[in-house]
Amino acid sequence: MMSIDTTCTVTGQKPPSAADLPSIQAAATGTPLMTAASPAKGAGRAGGHTHIWLVTGPAGCGKTSVAEHLANALNMPYIEGDSFHTPANVDKMRSGIPLTDADRWDWLTALREESMRQINEGRTGVVLTCSALKRKYRDVIRVAAYYDHHLLIHFIYLDASEELLLQRVTKRQGHYMGANMVHSQLDILERPSPNETDVITIDVSRSLGEVQQDALERVVDMMGSDHDNQ
Ligand SMILES: Nc1ncnc2c1ncn2[C@@H]1O[C@H](COP(=O)(O)OP(=O)(O)OP(=O)(O)O)[C@@H](O)[C@H]1O
Numbered sequence: 001m002m003s004i005d006t007t008c009t010v011t012g013q014k015p016p017s018a019a020d021l022p023s024i025q026a027a028a029t030g031t032p033l034m035t036a037a038s039p040a041k042g043a044g045r046a047g048g049h050t051h052i053w054l055v056t057g058p059a060g061c062g063k064t065s066v067a068e069h070l071a072n073a074l075n076m077p078y079i080e081g082d083s084f085h086t087p088a089n090v091d092k093m094r095s096g097i098p099l100t101d102a103d104r105w106d107w108l109t110a111l112r113e114e115s116m117r118q119i120n121e122g123r124t125g126v127v128l129t130c131s132a133l134k135r136k137y138r139d140v141i142r143v144a145a146y147y148d149h150h151l152l153i154h155f156i157y158l159d160a161s162e163e164l165l166l167q168r169v170t171k172r173q174g175h176y177m178g179a180n181m182v183h184s185q186l187d188i189l190e191r192p193s194p195n196e197t198d199v200i201t202i203d204v205s206r207s208l209g210e211v212q213q214d215a216l217e218r219v220v221d222m223m224g225s226d227h228d229n230q
């Protein structure tokens with residue numbers, strides 16, 4: 001198991017700047033976002049903002065699969081939330097005991113701090129996975145914008161039925177989170193409410209390729225409109 005300070009950078013390359021958006025957009029949709037005749041308005045960072053893209057949802061919804069794809073396509077560092085759980089938390093989950101609020105507070109704060117640390121090092125954005133099952137957990141991450149007014153936080157909620165989650169977790173090999181934990185995740189899940197306007201909901205009942213493509217298009221669209229609004 002990885003330690004609390006382990007951060008997974010998928011590409012190890014530089015994050016994208018505003019100037020990179022056209023090629024990401026082209027890759028995602030086949031439609032260029034900007035042309036040579038409409039150059040980037042913000043220097044370096046898209047729209048002058050930095051971004052945390054938080055991929056959320058219960059165990060087995062596809063957070064890792066989607067986040068890795070986004071991080072690769074956007075050339076952003078990928079922070080795997082599961083790697084930041086303490087050994088005690090992992091032991092609990094492996095034994096089939098759901099985590100409590102108290103087990104999660106320090107973990108959520110560590111994820112927020114690691115995201116901010118990487119952004120403070122000059123990253124345009126990071127892609128983070130975190131179940132973020134309750135509104136108050138999402139609010140812990142939202143506090144990052146209080147510290148940094150240029151930072152935008154976006155949640156990508158991967159929506160799946162219990163049946164689908166069970167299927168996917170059962171099929172998966174060698175993971176501490178067993179199918180016996182799925183119900184407890186849904187028991188406490190607070191699906192994002194309409195007033196959480198920083199959430200994109202994605203139906204993950206489709207193939208992984210379709211889900212990844214949809215997520216990437218939505219992210220690129222949002223970065224594009226943020227850029228255009230500057
Ligand atoms: N859209 C999809 N279609 C089919 N299989 C999928 C899809 N998305 C993910 N999977 C598969 O489902 C399993 C769970 O996916 P993944 O590990 O990405 O979920 P997760 O949300 O990160 O899980 P956890 O929170 O438990 O770590 C994996 O075996 C993955 O390959």
Ligand SMILES: O=C(O)[C@H](O)[C@@H](O)[C@H](O)[C@H](O)CO
Nearest residue numbers: 058059060082099131132177
């Ligand atoms: O909040 C939680 O209960 C945990 O984050 C879990 O969701 C697991 O870490 C994750 O699903 C790994 O399988």
